Amino acid sequence: MNTFLQPARRGLALVLAASLAAPTLARLPADVNGARIVHANQEPGNWMSHGRTYDEQRYSPLTQVNDRNVQQLGVAWTQKLDWDFGVEATPIVVDGVMYTTGAYSIVYAYDARTGQPLWKYDPEVPRDKGGEGCCSVVNRGVAVWEGKVYVGAFDGRLIALDARNGKPVWSVDTRLDKAKSYTITGAPRIVHGKVLIGNGGAEFGVRGYITAYDAKTGKQAWRFFTVPGDPAKPPEDEAMAMALRTWYGNGWVKWGGGGTVWDSMAYDPELNLLYIGVGNGSPFNYKFRSDGKGDNLFLSSIVALDADTGKYRWHYQTTPAEMWDYTATQHIILAELEIEGKKRKVLMQAPKNGFFYVLDRSNGQLLSAEKFVPVNWASHIDMSSGRPVKTGAADYLDGKGMKIVVPSFLGGHNWQPMSFHPGTGLVYLPAQETAAGLEPQQEPMFMPIRNVVNIGLDVPQLPEDPKVVKQIAESWKGRLLAWDPVAQKARWSVEYPTAWNGGTLATAGNLVFQGTADGRAVAYAADTGKLLWQAPVNSGAMAGPVTYTVGGEQYVTFMVGWGGSFPNITGPLSLNAKVKPESRVVTFKLGGSAQLPPPRHEAAVLPPLPPLKASEAELKIGRTMFNGLCANCHGLNAVSGGVVPDLRYLSPEKHGYFLGIVYGGRTERGMPSFAKGIGPEQVELIRQYIISRSHALKAELAAAAASAPAP
Numbered sequence: 001m002n003t004f005l006q007p008a009r010r011g012l013a014l015v016l017a018a019s020l021a022a023p024t025l026a027r028l029p030a031d032v033n034g035a036r037i038v039h040a041n042q043e044p045g046n047w048m049s050h051g052r053t054y055d056e057q058r059y060s061p062l063t064q065v066n067d068r069n070v071q072q073l074g075v076a077w078t079q080k081l082d083w084d085f086g087v088e089a090t091p092i093v094v095d096g097v098m099y100t101t102g103a104y105s106i107v108y109a110y111d112a113r114t115g116q117p118l119w120k121y122d123p124e125v126p127r128d129k130g131g132e133g134c135c136s137v138v139n140r141g142v143a144v145w146e147g148k149v150y151v152g153a154f155d156g157r158l159i160a161l162d163a164r165n166g167k168p169v170w171s172v173d174t175r176l177d178k179a180k181s182y183t184i185t186g187a188p189r190i191v192h193g194k195v196l197i198g199n200g201g202a203e204f205g206v207r208g209y210i211t212a213y214d215a216k217t218g219k220q221a222w223r224f225f226t227v228p229g230d231p232a233k234p235p236e237d238e239a240m241a242m243a244l245r246t247w248y249g250n251g252w253v254k255w256g257g258g259g260t261v262w263d264s265m266a267y268d269p270e271l272n273l274l275y276i277g278v279g280n281g282s283p284f285n286y287k288f289r290s291d292g293k294g295d296n297l298f299l300s301s302i303v304a305l306d307a308d309t310g311k312y313r314w315h316y317q318t319t320p321a322e323m324w325d326y327t328a329t330q331h332i333i334l335a336e337l338e339i340e341g342k343k344r345k346v347l348m349q350a351p352k353n354g355f356f357y358v359l360d361r362s363n364g365q366l367l368s369a370e371k372f373v374p375v376n377w378a379s380h381i382d383m384s385s386g387r388p389v390k391t392g393a394a395d396y397l398d399g400k401g402m403k404i405v406v407p408s409f410l411g412g413h414n415w416q417p418m419s420f421h422p423g424t425g426l427v428y429l430p431a432q433e434t435a436a437g438l439e440p441q442q443e444p445m446f447m448p449i450r451n452v453v454n455i456g457l458d459v460p461q462l463p464e465d466p467k468v469v470k471q472i473a474e475s476w477k478g479r480l481l482a483w484d485p486v487a488q489k490a491r492w493s494v495e496y497p498t499a500w501n502g503g504t505l506a507t508a509g510n511l512v513f514q515g516t517a518d519g520r521a522v523a524y525a526a527d528t529g530k531l532l533w534q535a536p537v538n539s540g541a542m543a544g545p546v547t548y549t550v551g552g553e554q555y556v557t558f559m560v561g562w563g564g565s566f567p568n569i570t571g572p573l574s575l576n577a578k579v580k581p582e583s584r585v586v587t588f589k590l591g592g593s594a595q596l597p598p599p600r601h602e603a604a605v606l607p608p609l610p611p612l613k614a615s616e617a618e619l620k621i622g623r624t625m626f627n628g629l630c631a632n633c634h635g636l637n638a639v640s641g642g643v644v645p646d647l648r649y650l651s652p653e654k655h656g657y658f659l660g661i662v663y664g665g666r667t668e669r670g671m672p673s674f675a676k677g678i679g680p681e682q683v684e685l686i687r688q689y690i691i692s693r694s695h696a697l698k699a700e701l702a703a704a705a706a707s708a709p710a711p
């Protein structure tokens with residue numbers, strides 16, 4: 001459905017926008033092509049591609065806002081988004097118009113100067129689809145090309161919109177198998193008139209690939225698979241024949257193999273190579289997937305493809321035999337670095353596994369790799385073979401049970417984009433220190449229920465004792481690292497109270513911008529790391545900020561909104577962020593004097609609690625069921641990170657029709673139906689577990705009140 005927010009003003013605003021940006025040539029909106037992106041530095045006021053340029057440096061040459069005047073930044077405009085679920089989009093700004101997305105892949109077009117809405121397109125992703133992805137109904141933004149805006153919808157559609165009015169022009173279903181939970185959360189990239197998009201779903205048993213579609217028609221141009229299909233059938237291409245030799249048994253055929261290309265891509269126009277980041281294995285459990293043998297190409301790899309044909313050129317596998325959710329889908333940056341006196345065309349990535357990699361991007365040769373956060377699964381990367389030297393400390397398949405894995409499945413770095421400043425030579429990396437226990441299932445107990453993660457491991461066990469949880473939460477730090485990729489060490493760093501801080505933006509004004517998990521927009525001096533400016537934005541800000549100019553004035557935009565796997569799944573560990581989810585576009589400029597609406601303040605009050613009727617043994621089952629089925633949104637051990645209701649506060653009335661909520665879902669509001677697969681007795685055990693957690697919370701609050709100093 002297409003909603004015209006301001007039908008009367010829409011046309012006017014677009015004409016105005018076009019005329020401001022190009023006085024001599026009245027351009028159509030989003031009239032971007034490859035030449036314009038390649039020459040992006042000639043029009044630094046626009047942000048025309050996901051990482052601004054094809055090399056994805058997220059560096060802006062703009063200097064109007066700089067280290068001497070950044071303190072004068074004030075709010076220029078704000079716009080509330082429809083859903084207060086996670087916001088991960090990088091806006092695209094072209095000739096005075098901003099195109100961005102919110103939860104459920106809804107696309108918003110604004111006048112970039114005033115924030116006036118121009119149009120909105122809601123692809124109407126079914127609101128109960130959230131359970132079919134690991135980490136909420138997020139979206140990382142659109143791509144634009146020759147008058148069209150492209151969005152990957154959470155349900156697997158790739159949709160082209162008319163940039164003038166947001167009307168759909170074409171739509172294709174990118175899913176290989178409609179019965180499986182393929183999603184899209186990543187932003188498309190466009191090279192030589194082909195729209196490139198991958199999928200998510202490696203926690204739900206899918207096979208990964210990336211597809212190129214003709215930007216004009218939506219016709220499929222090529223598809224590159226990242227893991228082999230059924231060995232009983234001929235491999236799709238030589239790359240798949242090569243990959244097949246690194247897989248054993250055929251367990252992965254049933255469980256998809258994984259390797260989804262859910263986020264990063266970069267493009268080198270000179271080499272005509274497209275670089276893609278490939279995700280984790282499906283299932284995580286390597287024994288069920290590949291008999292515990294083989295490297296399992298191209299899981300956790302960076303793969304270089306011919307951008308026109310999708311043919312394999314080279315790969316570098318960061319984590320052979322991946323079994324820890326160590327995706328290599330994290331942001332890829334291309335740059336020129338001087339290494340040992342030689343100028344090298346490099347590719348840089350800091351994937352989840354905790355090592356910062358510098359590769360020669362012409363051939364995939366490893367130039368260096370060092371740890372940027374604490375790591376326990378490997379001691380170092382052997383430079384002659386390019387392979388990690390594993391310690392065994394994280395090997396949960398050694399028959400000795402649960403292992404603490406460092407970094408955790410959230411990664412030393414996740415999707416939050418980093419940036420590279422060619423002047424300082426530093427990469428500004430939103431890193432995090434996390435650890436989590438992983439324990440294999442003895443027999444595959446994958447649940448045949450939609451909406452349920454199938455990874456062949458027990459759900460990470462988080463202790464319930466609040467003191468222990470507090471300790472773990474305090475050890476899960478966030479850090480902004482100013483990483484020197486030549487010396488492979490941090491030049492400066494900033495510590496944050498939690499993980500999951502925002503992506504970064506570097507500018508020629510000697511600035512690094514970042515949103516924080518604790519609800520601020522901040523700017524540091526790019527060379528020294530000195531904090532120069534900060535402003536509240538009311539909610540966790542995770543997305544990568546952008547900067548642009550309209551009418552000669554520079555703006556900085558933060559997409560604000562808390563969510564994703566950290567608050568949703570590991571809810572109890574995210575509470576030090578102390579923010580409520582509130583999704584909004586917040587744009588700053590020098591001397592801006594608009595008002596940010598006040599933050600939400602709903603004090604949670606524990607209602608009268610139903611009596612607890614279950615035995616210890618029943619509560620244990622209830623807990624396993626809750627953590628397996630509900631914790632992905634409502635938080636482990638029924639402690640929510642605040643994005644989805646905290647069920648410990650459920651009213652007596654809702655307890656009365658709990659079964660109805662679980663079976664019926666709240667399908668218009670993001671709560672899926674669990675009508676199939678769990679019986680009423682099991683639902684009652686889940687409810688009893690929630691009640692036990694409410695009673696524990698009540699005792700905790702009473703103890704805290706008793707020990708609080710008298711007023």
Ligand code: HEC
Pocket residue numbers: 129130131132451626629630631632633634644645647650651654658661662666669670671672674686
């Ligand atoms: C995909 C995410 C997701 C999963 C998985 C999920 N829920 Fe929910 N749930 C939600 C959302 C979002 C809401 C809030 C809906 C609304 O705003 O009305 C919700 C609401 C609820 C409510 C009503 C809360 C209230 O205060 O009104 C109950 C009860 C509930 N869920 C129970 C469960 C149980 C039990 C499970 C596991 C069997 C579960 N949910 C799994 C997303 C989820």
